Amino acid sequence: MTPGGSTPKTKRRVLVAGLACGALLLSACTPKPQVQASQSATERELVFAHTADATSTTLANVYVGMLEAAGIDAKVGEPVADPVAEVLDGKADVVIAGSGDLLAALDKEAPAGSAPVPGSAPATGSGKPSTPAPGTALPPSAEQTLKRLHGLDLGEYALLDSAAAARTxxxxxxxxxxxxxxxxxxxxxxxxxxxxxxxxxxxxxxxxxxxxxxxxxxxxxxxxxxxxxxxxxxxxxxxxxxxxxxxxxxxxxxxxxxxxxxxxxxxxFEPQTLTPLTTTRQLGQDAIDAINKVSAALKQEDLIALNRAVTGRDALGPEKVAIDWLREKSLVAKP
CATH class of the missing domain: 3.40.190.120 (Osmoprotection protein (prox); domain 2)
Known part of the structure; x- marks a missing residue:
């Protein structure tokens, strides 16, 4: 059984259309949409997907630590090569992923004829505009990527508030x-x-x-x-x-x-603004609020500090680094 009895991959619905979000209501196609659940409390344990690298593991621990402090059951899953796919395939409930990676995964499921991702107009070495050959265009900006992401109707999935931090x-x-x-x-x-x-x-x-x-x-x-x-x-x-x-x-x-x-x-490079992707099945407003609170506190300097703490000469374990950061930001109570 997958988390929450999820539907098979073939039934995933990712449509570029109006925001008919089922269990969730999105206020608008903005970089930071307000997402509201149809229930106040989360009814089951949430599994966070992540890759094997130390920073990704630490981020998962940060969000899980916040949820646990809020009285919500959550755990960090085993590392996987493609954590976004873990959520879309119903094997996990939440992933904190880069916006470029999310758009690449979700756009694959969009129907044929969808509007292309807006890109930057590149310049040649002489500074004159050029029409790039396929595969040689600059990727869209961070703002364009987020706008496109939040213009997707994700059906039983939702994008929560992005952090002011990126792994670009x-x-x-x-x-x-x-x-x-x-x-x-x-x-x-x-x-x-x-x-x-x-x-x-x-x-x-x-x-x-x-x-x-x-x-x-x-x-x-x-x-x-x-x-x-x-x-x-x-x-x-x-x-x-x-x-x-x-x-x-x-x-x-x-x-x-x-x-x-x-x-x-x-x-x-593809912009990678950190953005939570989550299932909406049995997800309560308590979990949404807790996840968004972490994202609101996570700045670029915090992400660099977390990276230093888990990869530096005196590296600590992801769980300890995560709880120390949550306490430093007064997101959870100090012992």
Missing amino acids: GTLVVTAATSAGKNLATLAQLPALCPDLDFGVPKSLSADLLPRLEGIYSCTPHRMVPVVPQDESTVGPLITGQVEVLATTSDNAGIPDNGLVVVQDAQAL
């Missing part, structure tokens, strides 16, 4: 490389790319090279795969294995090592 991809270099090569912005990349080795984790590699080449005329000397355990570190950059590292904006290794973020680099 970016490019970083050492201060020495930035100064020595005069590299601070994407506009400076074309002339430098033939001599640069890029370190790129698999999770960020899909569209990076096509966008670098097609939009910025940047063909790196080498694209070096970064193994999964290094995704939350900056080791390959610090040790000189690469000159440019693709990582995410929540990586505490960036400020802790005085690294330079390449200006505008986040535009190369």
Whole structure:
């Protein structure tokens, strides 16, 4: 039995239309819709899906800790490769995911002929507008992505309030490389790319090279795969294995090592504003309020601090880091 007796994958309903939300009422297609449940109390244990990386696990623990403090049964599920699919397939009830990942998953289910995601008008290296080839367009902005997400009718699912925090991809270099090569912005990349080795984790590699080449005329000397355990570190950059590292904006290794973020680099990657996706089956207003309260408190600096706490030299376990953060923010009572 799946959580709450969910329907099979083939019966999932994701339609781009008016907001006829069944058990939930959405006030409007806005980046932060107000969601109200048809019942006051949650009637069963909620399962939170997450990936194996420490930050994703910690975020799940943060939200679960808040729910438990509110008297709601909840638990962190086992790590999975695709936590969004876990919720859509009825194997979990909530996932805290990036907006780009959510849109990619939900848009697949939209009917043919739906309006395309609005994108940014890219520019060539000369600064003139261009019509990009397929696969070489810049992704939509964070605001556009959220607007499209909240324009979806999710049927028995709902998107709750987004946090002011994101795990969007970016490019970083050492201060020495930035100064020595005069590299601070994407506009400076074309002339430098033939001599640069890029370190790129698999999770960020899909569209990076096509966008670098097609939009910025940047063909790196080498694209070096970064193994999964290094995704939350900056080791390959610090040790000189690469000159440019693709990582995410929540990586505490960036400020802790005085690294330079390449200006505008986040535009190369799908925006990943942290947003809860949840089932509406037997979900009470108590759970919605608790989840939204965490999202309202979670800022980018908090996400970086959480990343530091679970991946740094003196890393702590996700459960302890989560409860410490909730107490620090006065979201739960201190012992």
